[in-house]
Amino acid sequence: MYWETSGAPDGVPAVWLHGGPGSGLGAGGYRNRFDPAQNLVVGLDQRGCGRSRPLIVDDLGSLPGLTTQRLIADLEALREHLGIERWIVTGASWGSTLALAYAVAHPERVIGVVAFAVTTTSRDEVDWITEGVGRIFPKAWAAFEAASGRHPGERVVEAYARRLADPSEEAADDRARAADAWDAWESTHVSLDPAWQPGPLHEDSVQRAVFGTLVTHFWAHDAFLPGDEAILARTDRLAEVPVVLIHGRHDVSGPVITAWRLHQRLPHSELHVVESEGHGGPVAVELTREAAARLTAEAARNVRDIPDA
Template identity: 60%
Template structure:
């Protein structure tokens, strides 16, 4: 069960080397081992702070941040321009290193969900000496194969909705749907971008809709959120997270010594179990937890995240 709600005792804004400002917050014990949570998306932000309820606040220094371009970080990225061009995985890895140094953390447990699991893995591969353990939920590596599944192949499960999604992309002959949306979301016409963001977020609701207890994402009713979310997701997905076609999987030897807990829903249609299974097979110190009755998130998955933290706690 999650711990009672806990509010941050410290918040701040970090100006990064390229001039962006990152919102960060701390809760829990100032003297305990550090844990950093990486939210999904990219582009969702920390939201309502539910991530703070899984770690025991008496045993962890709990750190969260709104990744660049979203939430309370600035500039917000919802349109083409220099801020979008800077929204790359290597730059977000650098952001984490700047935040770690700013907070005086020598090493931390790195946790993340969905896109946050990709960023956590990429960060760990870049700076393995700064990571004590990994806790990853709704595991993704944002490889080209995974992106093509979620934007093309999963249409076999939702053919009517996918056809509408593909038609709205106005894709050209031979153009991937994801690349067509990238083109639209970089268009100079705000109306073109707004319609592309609406269609994209409609599809986002579709491919997670088989999760038990599913309800439409209320944040997608906000045109500003839709623009930020769609722009950031498509920018990163269309470029395989800026990590190459295989990305994370090509550098697993750098983190083979790290303990990890991988938590995934059996019913996750949009992000199938296969990547988590492969990671588990190639990370000798990993433990795979399959939540049989949940998809891309859920209360049991939250409980398993808490158990994973407890297994690493003092």
């Protein structure tokens, strides 16, 4: 697993969780969400993507064991390796799901959660982004559905997940076609975002395959958080954890209702709805930076207030 640190070695730890699943850290712009003089900033490419190896497309046999619980265990292993007692957990889109799932599993290790483009990757959310939003883009969705090759009774996301997970050599061309069709749909449903730019979501064919494989795998399994394991069903675990939720009003791919439901179940949380943005943007980034700074300052004060032994 690839990971990196930056900022102040003795600063308040903060970990960034990227979206996707499968997007990776990218060029490192996530560091701008933190104060390098006050934070020890931790970033990682989640298992199977980015600079972590092997890429999931080179190790499809490992896909059945790749679950949210596995990613949470990776985070715990990294925290222990770095000697961090507690950290601020932040993430966007899928990263917000992972951040919240980690906090639910290990609230004692979390100073606070900052999540923007808030998702919990529930069945309802996945069905919306893969089928329901087709009511807004009917022509593109018809092509997306037709290209899925789904069997009777099979959800669209399940069909793409099945095809992208097929490790056989003879399925290589079909995997590429499925990855291309998935990428085209992703580019469509984000097109109402004020920050949208025309073109493929991923220019590189390997990245398209990595992204499509991991997204469909996690989405087809409700993030491996079914029923009473779902984030919304376990918000009592976050009763003592500061939570900041940031979401764009124009986020058609993930409507603000998810952030609202979380806020209703977490009365102590903050909810910021950015009226001018969609699935992220400069205002959301600035709100993330401000929230991380507040949590950092509070954590630093708490350390100073601990009496000497």
